[in-house]
Amino acid sequence: DAGITQSPRHKVTETGTPVTLRCHQTENHRYMYWYRQDPGHGLRLIHYSYGVKDTDKGEVSDGYSVSRSKTEDFLLTLESATSSQTSVYFCAISGIGTSGSYEQYFGPGTRLTVT
Amino acid sequence: KQEVTQIPAALSVPEGENLVLNCSFTDSAIYNLQWFRQDPGKGLTSLLLIQSSQREQTSGRLNASLDKSSGRSTLYIAASQPGDSATYLCAVKEGSQGNLIFGKGTKLSVKP
Numbered sequence: 001d002a003g004i005t006q007s008p009r010h011k012v013t014e015t016g017t018p019v020t021l022r023c024h025q026t027e028n029h030r031y032m033y034w035y036r037q038d039p040g041h042g043l044r045l046i047h048y049s050y051g052v053k054d055t056d057k058g059e060v061s062d063g064y065s066v067s068r069s070k071t072e073d074f075l076l077t078l079e080s081a082t083s084s085q086t087s088v089y090f091c092a093i094s095g096i097g098t099s100g101s102y103e104q105y106f107g108p109g110t111r112l113t114v115t
Numbered sequence: 116k117q118e119v120t121q122i123p124a125a126l127s128v129p130e131g132e133n134l135v136l137n138c139s140f141t142d143s144a145i146y147n148l149q150w151f152r153q154d155p156g157k158g159l160t161s162l163l164l165i166q167s168s169q170r171e172q173t174s175g176r177l178n179a180s181l182d183k184s185s186g187r188s189t190l191y192i193a194a195s196q197p198g199d200s201a202t203y204l205c206a207v208k209e210g211s212q213g214n215l216i217f218g219k220g221t222k223l224s225v226k227p
Contacts, residue, residue, distance in 0.1 A: 031212045042204070042219040050212065058214060090158065094212055101147050101166045102211045106159040 003027050006091050006107040014115055019078040021110050023091030025071075031094040032074040033104070034058075034066065036087040043090065049074055081114045088112070117142045121205055121218035128195055129226050136190040136221045138205030143183050146211055150179050150190050151204040153220070159204065163190070195225045 003026030013019050023032060034046040035058075045058030047066040055066050063085060067075045078085055089110045097103035118141045128134055138148070147166045151159040163172045163179040165188065171180040178191040192199060202222045206215035 033214055035214075040219070043206075043215070043217040045214045048214055092215075097164065099147075099164045099166060099172075101164060102208070103147075103149065103161065103164055104206075104208070104215055105161070106151075108158045 004091060004093055004105060004107040006089075006110050008110060009108065010111045012113045012115060013081050015082060016080050019081050019112065021076045021089055021091075021112070023074040023076070023107060025074075025093050027093055027095055027105075028071060029093040029095045030071070032068065033092040033094070034064075034074065034076045035090045035092065036060065037090060037109075038087050046076065046089075078112075081112075083114050086112060086114045117145075117207060117209060117216045119205060119207055119216050119218040121203075121221050123221060124219065125222040125224070127224040127226065130195060130197060132195050132225075133191070133193050134195055134223070136192070136203050136205075136223070138188040138190070138218055140186045140188075140207050140216075142209070143186050145183065145207045145209055146213065148179075148181055148188050148205065148207050149215065150177075150188075151206065153202045153204060155202075162203075192223075195223075197225050197227050199223060200225050 007022045033048040035043045037043045044060045049055045049068045065077045091107040092104045149164045150162045165181040176193040181188045202220045204220045206217045
């Protein structure tokens, strides 16, 4: 299994509070991604990073910011959480797999509930 | 904009049946296609990856095919078992380091 962890695994927070989710990898891969998964929508890209301090927006980036100060860590921040951000958040890394092609490997997910 | 569609959204079969899950995508310019399995409340497990130059990949009872020109992929599961019950996700990648674009999944239930 790819060395990718997420913390916390579960979090309940109140509307309006800031929340930071952490993704940590031990694979030294350059590319990292944050997705959210919602019923009826599947997985959608929030932000991604292509190197330290290099990030870009995805399909559903409004209300989220990211930071990457080290290769191994990619942080997702909800500046002021809203109920619409209740979701399961997955981090992924991209690297060459056994197929010889770039594959994405996913973390275990963080279940966030905003009340 | 690339869109990925999976049909059916849900499928229930008796144990032992062979079954096919379908995935279609709108833009044939893909880098690769991955099939994932997701158990309830769990993360994603990669099952098979097909490079754009390949036609199929096999792993045990699973066989995935890719017809890039028609924008279709199928996941064939032979001799289904109750342990195969899960949601199966199809995702395409448009560049070597691009993000994955996912379908909404097919929820499979295999009844003993």
